[in-house]
Amino acid sequence: xxxxxxxxxxxxxxxxxxxxxxxxxxxxxxxxxxxxxxxxxxxxxxxxxxxxxxxxxxxxxxxxxxxxxxxxxxxxxxxxxxxxxxxxxxxxxxxxxxxxxxxxxxxxxxxxxxxx
Amino acid sequence: xxxxxxxxxxxxxxxxxxxxxxxxxxxxxxxxxxxxxxxxxxxxxxxxxxxxxxxxxxxxxxxxxxxxxxxxxxxxxxxxxxxxxxxxxxxxxxxxxxxxxxxxxxxxxxxxxxx
Amino acid sequence: xxxxxxxxxxxxxxxxxxxxxxxxxxxxxxxxxxxxxxxxxxxxxxxxxxxxxxxxxxxxxxxxxxxxxxxxxxxxxxxxxxxxxxxxxxxxxxxxxxxxxxxxxxxxxxxxxxxxxxxxxxxxxxxxxxxxxxxxxxxxxxxxxxxxxxxxxxxx
Numbered sequence: 093x094x095x096x097x098x099x100x101x102x103x104x105x106x107x108x109x110x111x112x113x114x115x116x117x118x119x120x121x122x123x124x125x126x127x128x129x130x131x132x133x134x135x136x137x138x139x140x141x142x143x144x145x146x147x148x149x150x151x152x153x154x155x156x157x158x159x160x161x162x163x164x165x166x167x168x169x170x171x172x173x174x175x176x177x178x179x180x181x182x183x184x185x186x187x188x189x190x191x192x193x194x195x196x197x198x199x200x201x202x203x204x205x206x207x208x
Numbered sequence: 209x210x211x212x213x214x215x216x217x218x219x220x221x222x223x224x225x226x227x228x229x230x231x232x233x234x235x236x237x238x239x240x241x242x243x244x245x246x247x248x249x250x251x252x253x254x255x256x257x258x259x260x261x262x263x264x265x266x267x268x269x270x271x272x273x274x275x276x277x278x279x280x281x282x283x284x285x286x287x288x289x290x291x292x293x294x295x296x297x298x299x300x301x302x303x304x305x306x307x308x309x310x311x312x313x314x315x316x317x318x319x320x321x322x323x
Numbered sequence: 324x325x326x327x328x329x330x331x332x333x334x335x336x337x338x339x340x341x342x343x344x345x346x347x348x349x350x351x352x353x354x355x356x357x358x359x360x361x362x363x364x365x366x367x368x369x370x371x372x373x374x375x376x377x378x379x380x381x382x383x384x385x386x387x388x389x390x391x392x393x394x395x396x397x398x399x400x401x402x403x404x405x406x407x408x409x410x411x412x413x414x415x416x417x418x419x420x421x422x423x424x425x426x427x428x429x430x431x432x433x434x435x436x437x438x439x440x441x442x443x444x445x446x447x448x449x450x451x452x453x454x455x456x457x458x459x460x461x462x463x464x465x466x467x468x469x470x471x472x473x474x475x476x477x478x479x
Contacts, residue, residue, distance in 0.1 A: 122306040124240035127430050128258050132280065132305070140307070142241055142435060144420055164244070166420050188320075189248070191238040191256070194307050195314020202311070242379075243437035246372045247444070259432040266347035267432075270354065270371045272364075295351075 093117055093204055095159045098138065099184055102196055104161060108173055109182030115158045120197045122190050126151050133157060138197065140190050144168045149175040159183070163190045209233050209318050211275055211298060214254060217312050218277060218302035223289060226296040227274050235321040238310050242267040249273055249321050256309050262288045269295040279306045328360060332394040338381040340407070343431060346382045349390055350375040360394070362467065369445040369465045370399050376438045377403035377461055383428050384408060385458065398447075401463045409455035417443065417451075 096113035099106060106113065118136040123129050124143050133139060135156040141148065144166050152160050159182040162168060168176070168183055176183050186193055212229030215222065237249045238256040245255055245267050254275045257264050260282040268276050274297060278284060281303040284292075292299040302309050334356075336349035354371040374390065381388035385407030393400040410416045416423075417439050424434025439461075443449040448464035 120307040120311075122238055122310060123258055124244075124435070125258060125430055125432070126426070128240070142239060142244060143429070145422075145429070147426065189238070190306075191236050191310050191314065191320040194238060194310035198307065198311020199315060202315075240432055241435040241437070242432045243376065243435055243441055246375065247437055247441050257432075261432070263343075263346065263432050266351065267375070270347065270350055270375045272368060 093201065095138070095182055095184075098197065098200060101200055102186065102188075102193060104184035104186050106182060106184050107168065108176040109159070109180055112180055112182050113159075115182075117158050117201070120194055120201065121157075122194045129155060129157075140193050140197070142166055142190065144172060146172045146175050148172065149179055149181050152176075152181045153179045157181070161186060161193060163188060163193055209313070209316060213316070214275070214277070214313065214318075215300055217316055218300065218304060218309055220277065220300040220302045223278075223284065223299040223301055224292045224297070226293075226298045231274070233275060233318070236310070236313055236318050237273075237321050238306055245273070246271050248323060253321050254313075254318075256306060256313075258282070258306055260284050260288065262291050264288075265291045265295060265297050265299070268297050274298055275300070277302055277309065279304060279309055328362075328394065328396045332360070333392065335389055335391040336378075338378055338385075338388045338390060338405075340382060340385045340387055340405075342382055346379060347375060349378050353392060357394070357399075362394075362399075363469060366399065366465060366467050370401065373442045373445040373463050373465065374401050374403075376441045377401065377463070379433055380438050380459075380461075381405045381407070383424060383433060388458075396467070398464050398466045401465075402460065403463075404458065404460045406458045409457055410451075410453040410459055411455055413451055413453060 121133040121137045122140045136158045139157045140161045165187040234252045240259045251272045256277045260278040277300045357367045385405035388405030391402045419440045420436040422436035428434035446463040447466045450462040453459040
């Protein structure tokens with residue numbers, strides 16, 4: 093499933109990297125601790141977090157994360173948006189919580205697995 | 209869902225159980241940031257977190273959360289375990305990631321705590 | 324259901340900056356005292372959360388601080404005063420998600436910019452004063468709502 097399809101199904105609003113939404117997503121990862129993401133997140137996953145800090149962009153690049161979803165209606169700072177644009181990292185926003193988005197994305201990815 | 213059902217669904221190990229397994233859990237909060245827990249959670253909720261430290265137990269105690277789930281099979285240190293006993297916080301460890309744990313519980317019908 | 328609140332109860336806690344091991348102990352002690360006094364659940368929750376956030380702010384940002392509390396039949400007042408760097412732009416600091424915390428604090432699960440908003444959310448009166456290079460004082464008043472006695476029957 094691509095980022096674009098997920099964005100549409102979960103009603104996520106892209107703020108950066110709109111030209112990269114065709115990327116395929118492998119899995120989801122929920123964490124607000126950068127060290128944890130650095131250690132454990134897999135390539136091509138969607139990273140669900142509350143962190144709006146610019147350092148999230150660096151972590152996403154290093155771990156080759158497909159997209160970052162910022163939850164709870166949080167907005168990334170201008171610096172974060174600037175860095176994400178520069179580094180080609182799609183950031184998408186939602187007012188839903190991490191629990192909800194993870195639950196919904198898990199179902200989407202799971203349903204796809206069963207079908208294929 | 210009940211605490212027992214959550215334990216089963218998440219294939220969790222019980223570190224400390226301070227409530228009956230049939231206690232009803234009304235909603236869930238999944239985060240590693242403690243202010244977020246204080247901002248959103250309600251009584252009778254479960255906190256799912258990767259912050260497997262004393263701070264998670266202290267925050268749960270302050271916010272009246274009775275059940276905490278540590279993700280990715282992370283064993284707490286002795287002080288964290290001691291604190292969960294002292295404060296009467298039920299502590300479970302799931303081998304699953306936070307993403308999978310949320311997915312499983314959401315599928316079973318548990319929802320997030322309202323603002 | 325005992326209510327020994329005919330007179331004013333006062334107390335204070337000294338907080339040492341950077342002491343993450345004991346972080347939360349002051350708020351926990353205050354919470355226990357409020358439970359023992361038989362104060363209603365919703366009030367305890369608000370006071371506990373507001374005090375905990377104030378305590379964490381001192382630990383994260385300041386060298387040292389003191390948290391004073393006053394409990395009367397009508398309301399609970401918490402004053403957190405620290406010797407710290409002070410806040411340059413209070414309006415900005417009050418915004419949800421704004422934070423100047425360093426990365427190591429974020430990795431401890433704090434510093435996501437919800438502390439001050441959380442204190443305000445749980446207070447009926449919220450005042451903050453800060454002098455850059457000297458410190459910050461936060462005053463929070465939580466009015467008691469005595470119709471809610473749900474805690475007394477089930478919390479130990």
